[in-house]
Amino acid sequence: MLYKRLAILLGICFLPGLLLIAMVTQNTRGSVLPASATDANFRLPQPDDSNEVNAPAITAINSPSATCSNLTPGTGVCAISWQYLSVTAASSSYIISMTVAIDNQIRAYHSGFFQTSMYIPGDMMGDGFQVVCGYPQGSTGFGNSYSYAIRARETAGPSAANFGSVTCPADIAKIYLPAVLK
Numbered sequence: 001m002l003y004k005r006l007a008i009l010l011g012i013c014f015l016p017g018l019l020l021i022a023m024v025t026q027n028t029r030g031s032v033l034p035a036s037a038t039d040a041n042f043r044l045p046q047p048d049d050s051n052e053v054n055a056p057a058i059t060a061i062n063s064p065s066a067t068c069s070n071l072t073p074g075t076g077v078c079a080i081s082w083q084y085l086s087v088t089a090a091s092s093s094y095i096i097s098m099t100v101a102i103d104n105q106i107r108a109y110h111s112g113f114f115q116t117s118m119y120i121p122g123d124m125m126g127d128g129f130q131v132v133c134g135y136p137q138g139s140t141g142f143g144n145s146y147s148y149a150i151r152a153r154e155t156a157g158p159s160a161a162n163f164g165s166v167t168c169p170a171d172i173a174k175i176y177l178p179a180v181l182k
Helices: 002-013
Strands: 024-026 032-034 067-070 077-081 084-088 095-102 105-111 117-121 129-132 142-154 159-169
Touching: 067 159, 077 142, 077 159, 084 095, 095 117, 095 129, 129 142
Parallel strands: none
Antiparallel strands: 024 032, 067 077, 077 129, 084 117, 095 105, 095 142, 142 159
């Protein structure tokens, strides 16, 4: 504690631009030791079995890679879909919700009631979430790319998220206007 106060006092007194960092650690007996690589007595605190902490943790979301497909060529409409989405809560917790966001816009919200896991089959999402395919870009000829985030929350507080991106095939809407003479 004294080392920390001294470091703060010295840091305030020095000219701007000069940085003083004092690293202090505490061993398991409560004495303060300087955290220096050259200090032969330095030792990291060791966890003992009596103070074991079991932090609640949500299981990672299980979702295969997203796919983007052109449902009807010539319309400029593509669909982003997953084969399934799945999440499992930590022990003694329940899943509250799972959301799917594409380009920071929530496209799906699934909520649970006293369930330890949530499984959303691809069929439940219909053809997928509609997006604009886009013009061919660069030498690849692919269309627009979209970022997605799948988030899940549980009753114990923790949450998990999967992030990714998907590139759609290029397709533009073809509209033929009639030639009307006035």
